[in-house]
Amino acid sequence: MRQNLHQYEYLYRSLVTQFECGAYPEGKTMPSQQQLCRQYNVGITTIRRVMKMLENNGYIHTAAGRPAVSAYRTAAESCIAALLERRDGVNDAFCGLGILLPALYREGASLCREPEFTIMRDAIDGIAGPMELSALYQQANLFFRAVLKPFHNLLIQDLELDAESYLHVPYIPYPGVNDPSYHAESRVKAWLETALNRILRKEYDAFYDSILDFYGKTQSTIDGYLEELSRVVPTPAPQKTDIRWFRIKGHSELYIRLAMSILRRIAGGEFEGKKYLPSIPRLMEEYGLMKETVCRSIALLNMLGIAETKAKKGTILVTGEIQGSIASASFDFSDPLLQQRLALCMDAIQIMALSAGICAKSFTPVTEEWLHSAEEKLSSASLHSLNPRSVQLLMDYMIQFAPCHSLSNIYYQLNELILWGYYLYAVDASYYAPQEKLQFLMHDVVKALREKDTSALPSALENAFLQIYRDIYSVIAQLPCGTDFLPIPI
Incomplete structure (x- = not known):
């Protein structure tokens, strides 16, 4: 799991790069703190901390009541x-x-x-x-x-x-x-x-x-x-x-992100036929995290009823459908922080729904191995688990077969934000629309990929992402929190 820099660290590195590339030669006036706040979507406290770091490291001069001036001298x-x-x-x-x-x-x-x-x-x-x-x-x-x-x-x-x-x-x-x-x-x-x-x-x-x-x-x-x-x-x-x-996404505690990541893997069918989750040492190695973080994630999965940890045996996966198995009382959907996370998930899926079809015209062909795996995962998915599995397959396709690294990296980071949609497993399955339509649309995607039909693939991808977005939007609309915090319906 990629660990994000703190906002001030990211901003400091970004500005240092600009100094080193000549954007702020010696004597040039820096943007005001208010301008930097607007430009980087951060608060004034973060900006002041970064400016202090720049001053301490010799990049700028500051004086009370005056704008900062570059002190960076280089050939x-x-x-x-x-x-x-x-x-x-x-x-x-x-x-x-x-x-x-x-x-x-x-x-x-x-x-x-x-x-x-x-x-x-x-x-x-x-x-x-x-x-x-x-x-x-x-x-x-x-x-x-x-x-x-x-x-x-x-x-x-x-x-x-x-x-x-x-x-x-x-x-x-x-x-x-x-x-x-x-x-x-x-x-x-x-x-x-x-x-x-x-x-x-x-x-x-x-x-x-x-x-x-x-x-x-x-x-x-x-x-x-x-x-x-x-x-x-x-x-x-x-x-x-x-x-x-996506600097605006902010940060969340790693153990929650890890729990959501494991939940996504469970929903995606990765552990089908397996009784136990990977061990704590294995998860530490996979994600590059400390033992305490992994243990807190496992404890959260236990609390949600997804898994059960037994002494000297490991963490057992609870059998049956995940969706709706989490007690609704586990999450308060009126919590502003939870709403912010759901909004990020929906923002990410909206971007995919709006752009995947057009972008896919530039993509490289899929491999036979990937296609075979995708067909197997879809065929083994129940209607209840089809939505998350479809999301994962579509995002995996976009990440793996994008024509350039930067686009693949953008999709990877969008996929990280889609993690927050797994809070919706706390919602009873009856809130979800029938998945037969999505099943049909995913069949169209796989068919277009299988037949290398470049004329049919863009609309197939667009329709699948649109259906996923609308299905999730419909679920949130039924919750007491409403949809005011979400992007527009499409």
Whole structure:
């Protein structure tokens, strides 16, 4: 199980990377603490802690009543080397986000109404005369955030913020190397006006194609710039670091996440025909966690009635259907923290329902081994366990066969958030809609994969994820907590 950095650690590392890549040369004024709060979706306490760390390590100077100023002094060659280390990662991030975000923008555009159109017009009107590049970016970002606003999905908003951060490559002045980020204000304004007109005319496919083209051209320009830099500075070894997406998700105690992960494996059929769960030492090794954390997770599964630990024997799986076996009193669905976790699960599934079909057009073919395993798992699933098993198979497909690492990594992290849906095992099985329709839709997915039918696969995936989203939404709608904390129904 991947252990998340604390928010302040993540933010500190992110800013240090920007210093080392030349985004904040010596003497440059830093964004205000309020601006950093908005940019990184964190509180003022976190920002102050990070700024103190930056000051202590010599990256910035601070003075009461004045904005922080960069104190980072390094040769241009060092900044270029740091940028070139990121080259493969930047290209990979462009690939992944260039597949996923245009799909979300297209769907968001179809939901926009006058409030969003007003924000878009204001963003366009805000582009006037000579502007700082950062101000120009800000206006463009306001436009695109408005396109995503109708979803009421915090993960989508966070992904868009991540894109701004990870795809940004600062210009480092160097003889003979041109600035790749130069965009005349008139060109940006004209592009956004055309985009808005396409949305107003409901030409969503044309809008989608224009964004795809934009991502492709921008990636080509940035890589051309990095290629120019590589000719003047020796290229270092590529730096391979998984990007942490979805900063807004916050953190939860590891033992709860581990319990949900084990519950997901049980529901997915991994332990069918087995009497015992893996031993505590085995789980410690698998997840890289301390004994105390694993023991607390097992105790939680015992409390929920999923397992029973017997002295000197191990942890026995309780037989029968899991769904509905947990006492409803175990969870208070009016608890804001539990609602936040369920909202993250639904945000993640909504992203998949909105984008999986379009994204899958770029995927690599499945292996025969994977397909055979998927068919076996579906055929052995009861109707009660079909929903979680379908989710796991679909997410496993998206993770394994995505065309680039960054997209696979995004799906992996979405899958980690879907874990929180397993709280719904506390709900009686009668709350769930009949699963025959999902069974039929999953058959369509497997058939399209088996026959390598690239024309049928996108709609099959979209329909399956949509059905899963609607089924879970329907369950939550029947609970006393209601659905106000969830993203919009689709």
